[in-house]
Amino acid sequence: DAGITQSPRHKVTETGTPVTLRCHQTENHRYMYWYRQDPGHGLRLIHYSYGVKDTDKGEVSDGYSVSRSKTEDFLLTLESATSSQTSVYFCAIRTSGDYNEQFFGPGTRLTVL
Amino acid sequence: AQSVTQLGSHVSVSEGALVLLRCNYSSSVPPYLFWYVQYPNQGLQLLLKYTSAATLVKGINGFEAEFKKSETSFHLTKPSAHMSDAAEYFCAVSGQAAGNKLTFGGGTRVLVKP
Numbered sequence: 001d002a003g004i005t006q007s008p009r010h011k012v013t014e015t016g017t018p019v020t021l022r023c024h025q026t027e028n029h030r031y032m033y034w035y036r037q038d039p040g041h042g043l044r045l046i047h048y049s050y051g052v053k054d055t056d057k058g059e060v061s062d063g064y065s066v067s068r069s070k071t072e073d074f075l076l077t078l079e080s081a082t083s084s085q086t087s088v089y090f091c092a093i094r095t096s097g098d099y100n101e102q103f104f105g106p107g108t109r110l111t112v113l
Numbered sequence: 114a115q116s117v118t119q120l121g122s123h124v125s126v127s128e129g130a131l132v133l134l135r136c137n138y139s140s141s142v143p144p145y146l147f148w149y150v151q152y153p154n155q156g157l158q159l160l161l162k163y164t165s166a167a168t169l170v171k172g173i174n175g176f177e178a179e180f181k182k183s184e185t186s187f188h189l190t191k192p193s194a195h196m197s198d199a200a201e202y203f204c205a206v207s208g209q210a211a212g213n214k215l216t217f218g219g220g221t222r223v224l225v226k227p
Binding site: 041042045058090103105 | 149159214
């Protein structure tokens with residue numbers, strides 16, 4: 001357990017509504033990541049952060065934005081949710097070790113109707 | 114650029130039998146390689162990692178993996194499957210430079226039959 005929590009754990013919303021998912025860590029790690037998990041695709045990187053207010057896009061960033069105003073919190077926002085964004089979303093942190101390994105939160109299951 | 118291919122999206126094994134999950138990678142730089150396990154309705158848990166110190170890597174729960182550069186493979190094995198091994202397993206690759214991102218394979222779901 002790397003002290004990562006995600007909220008909410010489950011959410012059902014309607015197409016066109018904004019949604020924000022929160023990732024919180026307790027250990028002040030610099031790198032944080034947002035992934036989505038879909039059957040057959042493994043995990044795909046949406047956005048990541050390498051420090052407060054420092055973020056960059058991953059491979060599936062369209063339709064998503066992120067913010068990191070504090071070290072411990074990394075927010076993922078769907079400005080206008082679509083059914084294709086129905087997925088399980090995982091937050092991860094990279095520890096300060098040398099090997100780029102990441103540790104994952106428990107996930108948020110999002111359903112867009 | 115890097116990618117990971119996991120052969121077989123589903124694997125069924127009998128309790129007590131060998132578990133073999135295949136992972137092939139491509140990377141333009143020397144890689145770090147990882148296996149993660151995901152139990153139902155949970156996040157991913159690190160099983161083991163290859164960091165160039167040794168080609169045979171031992172992980173938790175009796176799993177091990179061997180890095181074979183010539184075959185660009187990092188297959189995961191366990192000599193004797195247990196019912197508790199039923200889960201989804203993901204192989205991932207990263208470059209060795211600090212901050213390099215992980216790229217995941219599509220996952221292999223393991224079913225253990227009694």
